[in-house]
Amino acid sequence: MTLTADQKRRRAQQDYNGGLGLCPARQLLETISSKWVTLVMLALSDGSLRHSELRRQVAGASQKMLTSTLRSLERDGLVSRTVTSSVPVRTDYQLTPVGHSLLDVVYRLKGWAEDNMDDVAHARMAYDRGRLTRVE
Amino acid sequence: MTLTADQKRRRAQQDYNGGLGLCPARQLLETISSKWVTLVMLALSDGSLRHSELRRQVAGASQKMLTSTLRSLERDGLVSRTVTSSVPVRTDYQLTPVGHSLLDVVYRLKGWAEDNMDDVAHARMAYDRGRLTRVE
DNA sequence: CTGTATCCTCTAAGATACTG
């Protein structure tokens, strides 16, 4: 059986989605690139916080996003959640050891970014300038 | 002037989008979490490749995505593009030094993922199991 | 206080077809 290049590509696409898509590194990228994940983890870096405290500290996140971010972090075992059934309810969140180790990795990312994003920004400007002069 | 909590949150949202949204680390995350960026960079890690070679090596990427990924990498100065105006045209791509240094960071990410994503996967299963028994 | 549930919007990614 002979496959066209296009068919091969589509099959590869399947492979990607079912195989590489499950690759650990890919999953990690998807986790930490979620909009609020790093900010929440950062907020929790020096201790546990209540939901309302997080809300204040990670200002800008809607309640829905804060909750869903926390849920996914909890699900991944990066954050632990402690509910105190008083009235009113009290909920505390804190990084697990795994969560802390991930935060270390995030700091490395941050380090590279701070060291190099200036260059990147300049490259972008140069590139865009080139495009403009060619277009106008 | 007094702001409601909601007004404060919305202002914070603005601040985020106009301020933190421009934070280097955030930009970096957005770059490398784009679906094909890491795969393309990986493919280019041991030398330059032509467009068609990349197409074969990064199987699964549509032509559009491959091109647009390459464009954004070029714009950021992570990849350089060399066009040879023969017939037919020949285009070669290779990582710049900055691109290589970013690849190093990506390898760190990959390392953490390989070391910890097992734990994460187990945490997920445990979490989901809990949810299920509660729901059923 | 801590959350769900609903609806809406916007954009990354993909399918497809065409050009120098």
Add this chain to the structure above:
DNA sequence: CAGTATCTTAGAGGATACAG
């Protein structure tokens, strides 16, 4: 060979209202 142009779609993120 290398690339652009257009259309479509799935899902992340956000606004709002309600509930234990």
